[in-house]
Amino acid sequence: MENKINQFPEGFLWGGAVAANQCEGAWNVGGKGVSTADVATGGAVDKHREYTDGVIEGKYYPSHEAIDFYNHYKGDVALLAEMGFKCFRTSIAWTRIFPNGDEAEPNEEGLKFYDNLFDECLKYGIEPVVTISHYEMPYGLVEKYGAWRSRKLVDFYVNYCEALFTRYKDKVKYWMTFNEINAVALFPFIPAGIKLKEGENKEQVSYQAAHHQLVASAKAVKLGHEINPNSKIGCMILYPLAYPETCNPKDVQAVNEMMNTHYFFSDVHVRGYYPNYQKRYFERNNINIEMEAGDEEILKAGKVDYIGFSYYMSLVISSKPTDKNSTAGNMLGGIKNPYLEASDWGWQIDPEGLRTxxxxxxxxxxxxxxxxxxxxxxIDKVEEDGSINDDYRIDYLRKHIVEMKKAVTIDGVELMGYTPWGCIDLISASTGEMKKRYGFIYVDKDNDGNGTLERSRKKSFNWYKNVIATNGEEL
Ligand code: BGP
Known part of the structure; x- marks a missing residue:
């Protein structure tokens, strides 16, 4: 069919996204090992930002039980199919495949689980989109090697990728190497398993870990293409759109500097080399990245096919240190934007920012x-008749899709697809809560882990179904 320039392209990948540790549960089932997410009690990101050597008091139910997708995946995928999903983004729990991370052979039972899940998706014509490591890794690698501090992790990760690419080459075409890889410099435990020691230079440790991940990612891209030349392997970055607080050029410069700390990751992934601004940054700040001979060639040979990114909100940055009107709860901080409303967690809602x-x-x-x-x-409210009228969610998504459409149809941006987060309610990464919900599908479970786990359709379910059916024409 002919593509029309005022519409989303034919074959646009409408779908939704989840991550293994936030939905599967069954944390010690099927030979699965313990992951970093399994030891991160409560809100994984909030409680594990910096120094995490030792037990943190809290509930373990979030990743241990989650929404038990492990045992409910058939019914859940059927619901996604009912909405007409073209694709489903999920991640593979590394610890289902390599329980401690350094085994020679993968765990067959873990591989089988994802065979079943992908088969279930494909049965309905839903294309799996797979994140290889989404905010978790084997805890064994943390204890034995210091996680991504160690160069050895590159080989363990590439072995893991080889097992996946080989096993799923006929089932999975779209991959992403690391979820929000740029988060490593913000809170190093969850994305990279780094436990900072007292007095350590956080940037030195995080950027060395990042180098190992970037090398690992590039090797994975090359290997994935060798195993299946038709595969599309992307990076995944958290995109933190930032505005200057004023038109003071100093504020603009502050934004540029902040954005560069994030662009660094996509620059290396897409261009295949370290940008000059980052090399200078390392020099100025006495950060010394140990590289092995051949790393530059590896980065060049493993450029990604596409950029996957997350976008929830925008930020406001000032050149002056300030805590005024700080947007509390927002993972990235920043100043309150007087032109925007924020979610209950302080994330500033900015649909036009998605187009930008x-x-x-x-x-x-x-x-x-x-x-x-x-x-x-x-926070969703279940009415007495069981209905959930999440008009606020429909409103948020509608406005973002409108802007996305302008980017595609007016600006000519090449966009492959759209997978809203948490298409089925799941555990929040930053707070460990169940009450912070994103889904079209409601899951009966509360913040303390109680509930029947029953699934039900929210109002947004039928709305999104129609968006997909009309390829984004009816919003
Ligand atoms: C992203 C993560 C996800 C997800 C999402 C929403 O940063 O990639 O894993 O959870 O944010 O965040 P939260 O769950 O904290 O609301």
Whole structure:
């Protein structure tokens, strides 16, 4: 069918996204090992930002039980199919495949689980989109090697990728190497298993870990293409669109500097080399990245096919240190934007910012983009008749899709698809809560882990079904 320039392209990948540790549960079933998410009690990101050597008091139910997708996946995929999903983004729990991370052979039972899950998706014509490591890794690698501090992790990760690419080459075409890889410099435990020691230079440790991950990612991209030349392997970055607080050029410069700390990751992934601004940054700050001979070639040979990114909100940055009107609860901090409303968790809602972000990324790289996370975390109310009228979520998503459409149809941005986050309610990464919900599908479970786990359709379910059926024409 002919593509029309005022519409989303034919074959646009409408779907939704989840991550293994936030939905599967069954944390010690089927030979699965313990992951970093399994030892991160309560809100994984909030409680494990910096120094995490030792037990943190809290509930373990979030990743241990989650929404028990492990045992409910058939019914859940059937619901996604009912909405007409073209794709489903999930991650593979590394610890189901390599329980401690350094075994020679993969765990067959873990591989089988994802065979079954992908088969179930494909049965309905749903294309799996797989994140290889989404905010978790084997805890064994943390204890034995210091996680991504160690160069050895590159080989363990590449072995893991080889097991996946080989096993699923006929089932999975779209991959992403690390979820929000740029988060490592913000809170190093969850994305990279790094436990900072007292007095350590956080940047030195995080950027060395990041180098190992970037090398591992590049090797994975090359290997994945060798195993299946048709595969599309992307990176995944958290896109933190930032505005200057004022038109003071100093504020603009502050934004540029902040954005560079994030662009560094996509620059290396897409262009295949370290940008000069980052090399200078390392020099100025006495950060010394140990590279092995051949690393530059590896980065060059493993450029990604597309950029996956998350976009939830925008930020406001000032050149002056300030805590005024700080947007509490927002993982990235920043100043309150008087023109925008915020979610109950302080995430500033900015649909037009999505259009700007798409343009920024496309102008900079000219590679296909994939919006793999977007959505509104909100508290849903179940009415007496069981209905859930989440008009606020519909409103958020509608406005973002409108802007996304402008980026595609007016600005000519090449966008592969859209997978709103937490299409089925799951555990929040930053707070460990169940009450912060994103889904079209409601899961009966409360913050303390109580509930029947029964699934039900929210109002947004039928709304999104129609969006997909009309390829984004009826919003
Ligand atoms: C992203 C993560 C996800 C997800 C999402 C929403 O940063 O990739 O794993 O959870 O944010 O965040 P939260 O769950 O904290 O609301």
């Amino acid at each position: 972000s798409l343009n920024n990324l496309y102008d900079r790289y000219q590679v296909p983009l994939f919006c793999v996370e977007n959505g509104l975390g909100a």
